[in-house]
Amino acid sequence: xxxxxxxxxxPSNTLGLFDSSGHVDLEKTINFLEISKTALASxxxxxxxKLRLDRMTDVVREKIAxxxxxxxxxxxxxxxxxxxxxxxxxxxxPNFGGASPRSxxxxxxxxxxxxxIEAAHRLSK
Amino acid sequence: xxxxxGKRTAEKFLHDxxxxxxxxxxxxxxxxxxxxxxLAKEREKLLPEIQQSLWRxxxxxxxxxxxxxxxxxxxxxxxxxxxxxIKPPGGRFNFGPISSFFxxxxxxxxxxxxxxxxxxxxxxxxxxxEGDAFxxxxxxxxxxxxxxYNRVGVFMETVLDLRDSEKLVPFCEVIGKIHPxxxxxxxxxxxFKTKKPLTTIKSVDQLVSSIFQSDYQQxxxxxDQPSNSQWLGLYAIKAGIDAIIFPSCRNESGYNVVVFPExxxxxxxxxxxxxxxxxxxxxxxxxxxxxxxxxxxSNSFEMANALQPN
Numbered sequence: 001x002x003x004x005x006x007x008x009x010x011p012s013n014t015l016g017l018f019d020s021s022g023h024v025d026l027e028k029t030i031n032f033l034e035i036s037k038t039a040l041a042s043x044x045x046x047x048x049x050k051l052r053l054d055r056m057t058d059v060v061r062e063k064i065a066x067x068x069x070x071x072x073x074x075x076x077x078x079x080x081x082x083x084x085x086x087x088x089x090x091x092x093x094p095n096f097g098g099a100s101p102r103s104x105x106x107x108x109x110x111x112x113x114x115x116x117i118e119a120a121h122r123l124s125k
Numbered sequence: 126x127x128x129x130x131g132k133r134t135a136e137k138f139l140h141d142x143x144x145x146x147x148x149x150x151x152x153x154x155x156x157x158x159x160x161x162x163x164l165a166k167e168r169e170k171l172l173p174e175i176q177q178s179l180w181r182x183x184x185x186x187x188x189x190x191x192x193x194x195x196x197x198x199x200x201x202x203x204x205x206x207x208x209x210x211i212k213p214p215g216g217r218f219n220f221g222p223i224s225s226f227f228x229x230x231x232x233x234x235x236x237x238x239x240x241x242x243x244x245x246x247x248x249x250x251x252x253x254x255e256g257d258a259f260x261x262x263x264x265x266x267x268x269x270x271x272x273x274y275n276r277v278g279v280f281m282e283t284v285l286d287l288r289d290s291e292k293l294v295p296f297c298e299v300i301g302k303i304h305p306x307x308x309x310x311x312x313x314x315x316x317f318k319t320k321k322p323l324t325t326i327k328s329v330d331q332l333v334s335s336i337f338q339s340d341y342q343q344x345x346x347x348x349d350q351p352s353n354s355q356w357l358g359l360y361a362i363k364a365g366i367d368a369i370i371f372p373s374c375r376n377e378s379g380y381n382v383v384v385f386p387e388x389x390x391x392x393x394x395x396x397x398x399x400x401x402x403x404x405x406x407x408x409x410x411x412x413x414x415x416x417x418x419x420x421x422x423s424n425s426f427e428m429a430n431a432l433q434p435n
Binding site for chain 2 (some may be wrong): 040047072074077078084087088091094095096097098099104107109112115116117119120121122124125
């Protein structure tokens with residue numbers, strides 16, 4: 001099952017990481033994270049080839065959508081401020097023991113980042 | 126030990142007894158994960174001794190006045206400890222969402238004053254900012270000023286007071302009996318390409334450094350294992366201790382208290398109460414004591430399960 005932003009409670013698409021039909025945009029997501037497809041593939045433990053749109057499995061697409069959704073939630077926290085959102089993603093954060101969210105995503109620890117962002121978002125409501 | 130280019134290497138940190146998981150390779154992190162599992166199992170074998178070692182040094186009947194910061198969502202229920210089991214990876218002395226292997230348990234954290242409460246809650250002082258007006262609370266994705274501070278009064282029947290590191294001597298003696306197995310030691314040498322033997326914590330100084338590591342979150346973040354301080358919280362509960370007093374790592378002049386609501390049973394005299402008039406807080410939520418603690422605990426788990434399944 002594809003995770004689309006329409007299926008999640010939060011309709012925000014501030015960073016534009018989802019297309020009009022609610023599907024995650026891989027290119028925009030990796031551009032926002034400033035990482036290569038190879039790095040993202042490595043984080044998922046797959047070959048870069050598996051990130052080609054015609055070869056991407058639903059599981060991989062869902063992982064990308066979860067990351068993109070979490071990034072959108074960060075943008076919501078910063079009221080759409082792109083600079084602050086990027087700064088948060090790239091800055092060593094004591095909540096992660098001093099690692100930056102981006103570093104964790106690249107090393108395959110994206111679930112930790114997603115859980116933290118989701119919890120913080122829910123607690124801020 | 127420095128590398129040729131003069132940089133401090135991961136190996137250097139290891140030889141100093143400092144582990145920086147982020148700097149390690151996946152294989153080295155995997156070693157640390159296995160090693161932590163091994164150490165936890167070894168401690169489990171010594172659990173009765175660990176319990177005794179902590180119980181022996183307990184302090185009894187301590188009063189404390191301070192404050193507690195909670196997210197705005199808890200402004201009407203500021204003694205609710207749910208936050209400690211909702212936000213990964215939990216607090217310094219309790220298990221939050223780490224992995225499904227570890228059962229969460231709540232801690233009700235209070236600080237000796239506002240500045241300490243802020244620094245502990247948001248991992249930054251209130252006047253610290255980074256970048257372009259990036260405030261301390263924003264690291265935690267909490268909008269600046271969007272929280273509630275309440276003064277609290279605490280009575281603790283049994284306490285582990287870590288402001289005095291000597292209190293850890295008996296515990297250190299017990300865990301000092303643990304040695305790496307031959308297999309673990311071999312893996313260490315292989316993964317880290319070192320001839321230096323793998324050691325465990327043997328001195329109180331090492332133990333204190335490990336418990337008050339400012340980046341204790343690195344353990345659950347990188348290898349899905351509780352930090353040593355989180356384990357100590359669990360052992361304190363198992364020893365029958367209601368609370369831990371500990372110096373703040375974020376604000377040198379302050380200290381903190383964590384009360385374990387699950388320890389406040391029918392016969393317990395331990396309580397945490399709001400000190401000020403709080404008409405917006407229901408009367409039965411203004412004190413966590415022997416009567417109300419079970420409700421606080423079950424409610425915190427209900428909230429945690431609804432908001433952040435483990």
